[in-house]
Amino acid sequence: MPDLPATGPSAGSVHKESDNALVSELNLILVGPPGAGKGTQAEKLTEDFGLPYFATGNILRAAVADGTELGKKAKEYMDAGELVPDDVIIGVILEALEGEEASDGFLLDGFPRTVPQADALGEALQKVGRKLSGVLLIDVPDDEVVKRLSGRRTCVKSGHTYHVDFDPPKHDEVCDQDGSRLVQRDDDQPDTIRKRLAVYHEQTEPLVEYYEGRDLLRRFDGSRSPTDVHDHVRATVATLRLEDEL
């Protein structure tokens, strides 16, 4: 497993050199069932807080589209609505976090999704004297997930999502932001949605207790409007940052 680089002081941020020193970086995770609105909220949060964003689903879909080794390993699991094996995904995400881009903080979406992934992330951060600032759980009931994912449309270029009823694009099947084509993801089909939900409850939901026990979990009612959810999440993240600076 690759080590994360030690982080040195840089403009506008303070990094810790030991357990007693201050940290003012935001290292955040978004957790929640498929379709909870993690990507929708991430887009707003990255703007609010200037955080680099790493979404494992986007990274994996790009790898599949490019036909890379990672994509070849991941495709059959993704098509079946199953998780890509831990040993495939952990290396990818820790490598991304090693980069300069993530050295002042990050927003992770879709990782960790299992307890071994959470352990690997925690250990890698600890090794370089960093820690998580908070884990943002956006929760919605299963029937809402099914409605959201069945109507989701995704921009082929930016990954921005729309919903045919809740957030339709101005012109059918075309992204408002860049005019690219909108598609329905292969795994946003009824059978695969049900499988992904089952996988979430079985393999990812234990992370709620895991992070609650570490006093990192913050819960949000994802069934509210995107603006309401955003207001709550933004206020919480602003508080986390303040607490960290104190």
Ligand code: ADP
């Ligand atoms: P959603 O945003 O709808 O929850 P994602 O785009 O995050 O879905 O993920 C799509 C698929 O990519 C998952 O069903 C899974 O196959 C794979 N995947 C994404 N993140 C991980 C991860 N951390 N571990 C294993 N598989 C993952």
Ligand code: ADP
């Ligand atoms: P995730 O990244 O958790 O899989 P997305 O952000 O892609 O979820 O959202 C899933 C679908 O639900 C998209 O079609 C999106 O437009 C829609 N959506 C997101 N947030 C809300 C919300 N608060 N209320 C209604 N629909 C939403």
